[in-house]
Amino acid sequence: MSSIVIDDLHVSVADKEIIQGLSLEFSTGEIHAVMGPNGSGKSTLAKVMAGHPDYQVTRGEILMDGVSILEMEPDERSRRGLFMAFQYPMEIPGVSNANFLRAALQARLPEGEELDAIEFYQRLYQKMDLLDIRREFTGRAVNEGFSGGEKKRNEILQLAMLEPTFAVLDETDSGLDIDALKVVAKGVNTICGPGIGILLITHYQRLLNYIVPDFVHVMSEGRIVRSGGKELALELESKGYDWLKARKPETVGAN
Amino acid sequence: MSTTTDSIAIDRDIGNFFYNVAATRDAGVGLTEQTIDYIVDVKKEPEWLREFRKNAYHVFNSKPLPTHWAGDELKEIDFNVIRYYLASGEAPKRTWEEVPEDIKRTFERLGIPESERKFLAGVEAQFDSEAVYSNVKKAVSDQGVIFMGSTDALKERPDLFRKWFGRVIPTGDNKFSALNSAVFSGGSFIYVPPGVKVKHPLQAYFRINAENFGQFERTLIIADEGSEVMYMEGCTAPKFTTATLHSAVVELVALPGAKIQYITVQNWAPNVFNLVTKRGLAMEEAEIKWIDCNIGSRLTMKYPGVVLKGRKARGEVISIALAGDGQHQDTGAKMIHAADETSSNIVSKSISIGKGRATYRGLVHVPKHLKGCKNNTECDALLINANSRTDTYPAITVRGTGNSTQHEASVSQINAEQIFYMQQRGLSEGQAMSLAVNGFVNDLVSQFPMEYSVELKRLIDLEMEGSVG
Numbered sequence: 001m002s003s004i005v006i007d008d009l010h011v012s013v014a015d016k017e018i019i020q021g022l023s024l025e026f027s028t029g030e031i032h033a034v035m036g037p038n039g040s041g042k043s044t045l046a047k048v049m050a051g052h053p054d055y056q057v058t059r060g061e062i063l064m065d066g067v068s069i070l071e072m073e074p075d076e077r078s079r080r081g082l083f084m085a086f087q088y089p090m091e092i093p094g095v096s097n098a099n100f101l102r103a104a105l106q107a108r109l110p111e112g113e114e115l116d117a118i119e120f121y122q123r124l125y126q127k128m129d130l131l132d133i134r135r136e137f138t139g140r141a142v143n144e145g146f147s148g149g150e151k152k153r154n155e156i157l158q159l160a161m162l163e164p165t166f167a168v169l170d171e172t173d174s175g176l177d178i179d180a181l182k183v184v185a186k187g188v189n190t191i192c193g194p195g196i197g198i199l200l201i202t203h204y205q206r207l208l209n210y211i212v213p214d215f216v217h218v219m220s221e222g223r224i225v226r227s228g229g230k231e232l233a234l235e236l237e238s239k240g241y242d243w244l245k246a247r248k249p250e251t252v253g254a255n
Numbered sequence: 256m257s258t259t260t261d262s263i264a265i266d267r268d269i270g271n272f273f274y275n276v277a278a279t280r281d282a283g284v285g286l287t288e289q290t291i292d293y294i295v296d297v298k299k300e301p302e303w304l305r306e307f308r309k310n311a312y313h314v315f316n317s318k319p320l321p322t323h324w325a326g327d328e329l330k331e332i333d334f335n336v337i338r339y340y341l342a343s344g345e346a347p348k349r350t351w352e353e354v355p356e357d358i359k360r361t362f363e364r365l366g367i368p369e370s371e372r373k374f375l376a377g378v379e380a381q382f383d384s385e386a387v388y389s390n391v392k393k394a395v396s397d398q399g400v401i402f403m404g405s406t407d408a409l410k411e412r413p414d415l416f417r418k419w420f421g422r423v424i425p426t427g428d429n430k431f432s433a434l435n436s437a438v439f440s441g442g443s444f445i446y447v448p449p450g451v452k453v454k455h456p457l458q459a460y461f462r463i464n465a466e467n468f469g470q471f472e473r474t475l476i477i478a479d480e481g482s483e484v485m486y487m488e489g490c491t492a493p494k495f496t497t498a499t500l501h502s503a504v505v506e507l508v509a510l511p512g513a514k515i516q517y518i519t520v521q522n523w524a525p526n527v528f529n530l531v532t533k534r535g536l537a538m539e540e541a542e543i544k545w546i547d548c549n550i551g552s553r554l555t556m557k558y559p560g561v562v563l564k565g566r567k568a569r570g571e572v573i574s575i576a577l578a579g580d581g582q583h584q585d586t587g588a589k590m591i592h593a594a595d596e597t598s599s600n601i602v603s604k605s606i607s608i609g610k611g612r613a614t615y616r617g618l619v620h621v622p623k624h625l626k627g628c629k630n631n632t633e634c635d636a637l638l639i640n641a642n643s644r645t646d647t648y649p650a651i652t653v654r655g656t657g658n659s660t661q662h663e664a665s666v667s668q669i670n671a672e673q674i675f676y677m678q679q680r681g682l683s684e685g686q687a688m689s690l691a692v693n694g695f696v697n698d699l700v701s702q703f704p705m706e707y708s709v710e711l712k713r714l715i716d717l718e719m720e721g722s723v724g
Contacts (some may be wrong), residue, residue, distance in 0.1 A: 026331070050679050074678035075687075081274040083679075090676035094694030103690055141694065158680060 002065050002081070003027040004049075004197065009060035010018050011041075011048045017058070018044045026155075028165060029194040033208055033233060036219030037241045039213040042201045043087060045219070046054035046170040050084040051077050064166070079108055081165030085172050087157035091143040097154065098124065098138040101161050108162075127160040131187045162187035168190075168199045173207040185210030189217075205237040216245045218244055263567055264350040272364065272493060274357035276464060278383065280654030282340035283504035285337075287519035288312065288669040289439050291437060294340050298406060298440070301413075311426045311436030315631055318430040321556075325585045325614070327368060328554045332528050337469045337500055339438045340384045346385040347379070347404055354380075358387050367460050374706060376455035377402045381472060382462050384440040391457070399448040400484075402457050405473050415446055419477055423506035423536045423562070431530040431556075435471045435504040442472030442503065447482040447513070454702060456485040461501075463492035463527070469500035474508070478513035478541075486520040487707065499555065501527055507535030507543055511565060514542045522714055524551035526555075531557045534589070537597075539579060541563030546703065547574040548716050549584050558616060560589030561629075570599040575711075578643075580609030587616035587648075587711070592658075596627040604696050608718070615647045623654035630660040637695045638668040639688065667695075689719035 004026055011019035026032045036042050047063060048055040051074035062069050069077050070078045092100065101124065106115045126135065133154050141149050152172055153243055169188070173181055189209050192198060200211060208216075208230065216232040217224045218241070225244050226232065236244075277457050282293045290311055295305045319401070321331045348354045351368050362368060371378045377391030379402065386404035395402070401412060408416045426436040443459045463470050478484050492499055509515045515535065523529055529552040535543035545559035559569025572588035590599035605613035615634045632652065636645035645666060653660045669691045677687035692715050693700075700708045 033629070050675075052675055071683070074681050075681050078679050078681040086676065086679075090673045092691060092694055094697035095690055100677075100680070100690070103682055103686065107681040107683070162680065200706060206279060241297060 003195065004166055005061070005063045006235055008063045009048070009062065010058045011044055012058050013044065013054055018222055019048070021060070022219075022223050024217060024224060026166075026197050026199060030199045030215065031192060031198045031200065031211065031213045032215045032217060033213040034199060034217045034219055034224075035203070035205070035236060036234065038078060038203065040219040040220055041222040043170055046084055046168045046201055049082065049168055049220045071088070074212075075107070078164075083159055083162055083167040085152075085159055085167065086176060087171040089143050089151045089155055091141070093141055095142050096139050097142055100142045101158065105156070124161065127157055130160070130190055131157055132183050133157060133197035145222055146173040149177070152176060152180065152190050153187070156184055156191075160187065160191055164196065166197045168200070168201065170201045171198070171203060173202055173204060176228055181207065182210060205233045207234045220244060236251040259383070270517065274361055274464075276343075276355070276357050276649060278341040278343060280340065280342040280344045281606065284338055284339065285436065286339055288338070288514075289338050289581060292374070294438060294440065297340070297344070300409065302689070304409070307426075308437050311433050315355070315430060315433035315437055318427075318433060321430060322617075323329055325554055325556050325583065327581060329528070331553075332498055332500060336467055336497070338465065338467055339469050339471070340440055341465050341468060342383060342385040342440070343387070345387075347389040347407070349390050351388060353389050356375065356384040358382050361462060361464065362388070362460065365460065365462070365489075370458065370706060374455060374704075375458045376453055377457045379443050379459040380406060380462070381441045381470075382469065382614070384466060385467055395453060395455075398453075399452055400451060400452045401444065401446040401511045402431060403444055404445045405441065405442040405475060408475075412444070412446070415477065416444060416475065417504065419475060419505075419508050421430065423508065423534050424504055424532050427534060430534040431502045432504050435473060435502050436467070439471045439473035439504065439716040441470070442474040442505075443476070443486070444474070445476040445484060446702045447478045447484045449480040450482060450682045451502045452483040456487050458487045461488060461490040462577070462653070463499055463501065464491075466495040466499070467497055472503045474505040475501065476517070477508045477513060478510060478515050480510045481512040483514040485516040485518070485524065485704075487520070487704070490519075490523060490544075491682055492527050493526045495526060496635065497526065499524070499527045501529045502643075503533075504530045505531070505533040509535060509537045509541035509543050511539040515539075516544045517559075518546040518707060520548045520550075520597040520711060520714075521552070521555075522550050523555075525553055525579065527552045529557065531555075533557065534558040535561045535570070537561055537563050537565065537568035537570055537608065539594070540567045541565060542569040542571075542719075544571040545573070545588075547572065547586070548711055549574070549586055550718065551579070552582060552584075554583045556585045558587040558589050559587075560591065560618075560619070561599065562591045562593060563599065564593050567596045567611040568594060569597070571600045573699050573702060574603045575699055576603070576605040576613050577715065577718055578605065578607045578611030578613040580611055581611045583614070585616065587614075587618070589618040590620070590630060592619075592625060592628045592630070595625050597625075598629040600630070601632040601634075602699060604637070605634075605645060606637045606639065606695065607645050608639040610642055610644075612644040612646075614645070616651070617649040617651070619651040619653065619660060621653040621655065621658045621660070625655055625672075626657040628655075628658040632660070632662045634664045636666045637692065638666065641668075676704070684717055689716045692719055
């Protein structure tokens with residue numbers, strides 16, 4: 001079993017402290033949801049885990065299996081098994097989806113070893129079928145001219161192909177209609193299992209109807225103010241976020 | 256010069272190595288009328304050429320350096336320390352076995368004999384001033400195709416050579432075409448008879464091996480009526496501490512209905528001044544296409560052009576320029592419309608890295624009396640760093656009522672979020688940059704023959720990975 005431990009994390013962007021002492025633990029085999037109102041620091045959490053250069057960790061730690069990842073480049077974190085599905089996936093003009101995935105997989109192989117092209121395409125087509133993605137998609141440039149739903153499905157496809165140990169899904173449900181949401185959720189559900197830990201970052205409870213979390217955490221003003229089981233999400237749905245805002249942080253361990 | 260043969264210094268770039276090869280024919284340092292006499296005598300050239308060369312020498316001296324274009328970098332060239340002619344004095348060989356060992360090893364390391372076996376119809380390999388190897392497959396020569404070094408063509412086919420030599424690019428076209436006309440040596444000569452379609456590409460490889468040296472090859476390609484030919488050239492030089500000069504003149508003649516495709520992938524060391532004049536003449540319904548990839552060099556000035564002389568002639572320039580840190584790629588295209596219903600297309604993509612500078616200079620000329628002419632120009636620039644530089648100078652003069660032109664230009668920069676996105680998927684910063692650059696030129700590269708697109712991708716990877724810590 002692998003785990004990520006975030007301990008007393010403080011994060012600033014351009015000298016403004018966004019995350020103010022956040023602690024969270026999660027392990028493979030678990031699905032955690034982090035919910036919270038806009039501006040609570042949810043997306044900052046995802047980006048700082050992935051190593052975005054604009055986010056400065058001023059205090060605290062993020063450990064993957066006991067090893068700090070804070071000094072690692074984003075690509076090293078990725079190759080160690082940390083995946084982030086972007087809220088706004090980037091376009092890479094002229095680079096086909098297939099070539100991009102091949103390059104990403106190739107980067108994980110030891111020097112001198114070549115990715116097996118036939119095996120790659122077999123696996124790619126199998127994952128695409130699962131996500132209702134048509135074959136011609138492989139030749140299109142990464143996210144270029146994609147609809148919102150296509151971009152999100154592409155994120156899940158990359159997730160499925162890269163098989164990380166931990167996946168952080170940053171507002172993957174935003175901008176999706178109900179059908180696209182179901183497809184994305186189906187994709188995530190087929191990926192879940194004992195080998196992967198998932199952190200779902202979402203504003204709405206809606207996604208959690210399709211991907212059922214083991215734990216729910218509520219973020220407010222840069223820290224986790226409440227943790228609980230999946231019923232916490234339903235409680236939020238009916239009461240809104242305001243009832244939690246005034247409360248002092250409580251720590252409920254994930255394990 | 257020492258005679259050790261194994262003094263090899265390999266850097267990350269493929270061409271950066273050399274074996275010491277002693278030249279027995281050496282015109283010495285600097286350029287005077289005696290230099291020209293030496294070249295003419297050693298090559299046993301006819302007297303008309305001596306006169307032609309000497310006239311060109313005076314034209315060269317009379318023209319100022321075009322520093323108002325590319326800038327003061329040109330002043331770094333010291334014409335008095337350059338050697339203008341270096342050769343072994345031996346005729347080009349027909350088999351690689353006959354080529355002297357060190358020269359053969361050089362071309363083997365550059366992969367030339369291997370490519371020849373795999374996919375080429377003929378190869379000419381030039382080492383400093385002269386071709387050392389020249390061979391065309393029998394099936395191709397049986398069709399009447401002539402492919403040889405221009406030194407040999409002058410002797411063997413003076414009729415064909417003299418008819419077109421200097422007709423597309425006159426001596427006085429610019430200072431460097433005059434320099435080439437004065438001291439040219441080597442280069443390819445191709446003649447394709449009427450109706451013959453050469454299936455596989457013909458290739459020339461230009462290798463500069465000596466320091467303080469100037470390579471001045473002269474290439475002339477004549478495609479007779481309704482014929483088709485594809486020619487590819489590659490170039491490398493080792494990285495010396497002093498400047499090296501490469502100043503070629505390439506003339507293409509496409510007679511009615513003929514098609515010529517000319518592909519260049521250059522990978523010069525960063526101290527090479529690459530000042531080349533390339534132009535084609537397209538007669539009625541003929542087609543000339545330049546595909547030009549400029550990687551490396553200190554300064555490249557090159558604007559392949561097509562004179563559209565016959566009705567319905569077509570001209571195309573596809574160019575990719577990669578200006579690394581400290582390099583300046585001043586490239587572009589010229590389209591001179593001189594007949595009705597002629598059309599031209601220019602697509603230029605440039606990439607500037609670090610303090611690299613890419614300049615696009617285009618000239619499109621359609622005079623008033625012509626009808627039904629079309630031009631499309633598209634230039635896109637990609638900047639890798641905030642201090643990279645790109646400039647575009649399009650000069651388009653389209654007159655008359657029935658003619659049209661379309662011009663599009665764009666400048667983009669690889670943004671940090673794209674790099675972060677790719678890094679999040681496991682690619683290093685260098686790999687991410689390289690992928691983005693390859694994506695940027697992808698639509699052009701896909702028009703290349705497979706072997707060249709692979710080579711180009713590899714060169715871009717090397718250049719990009721070297722550009723980030």
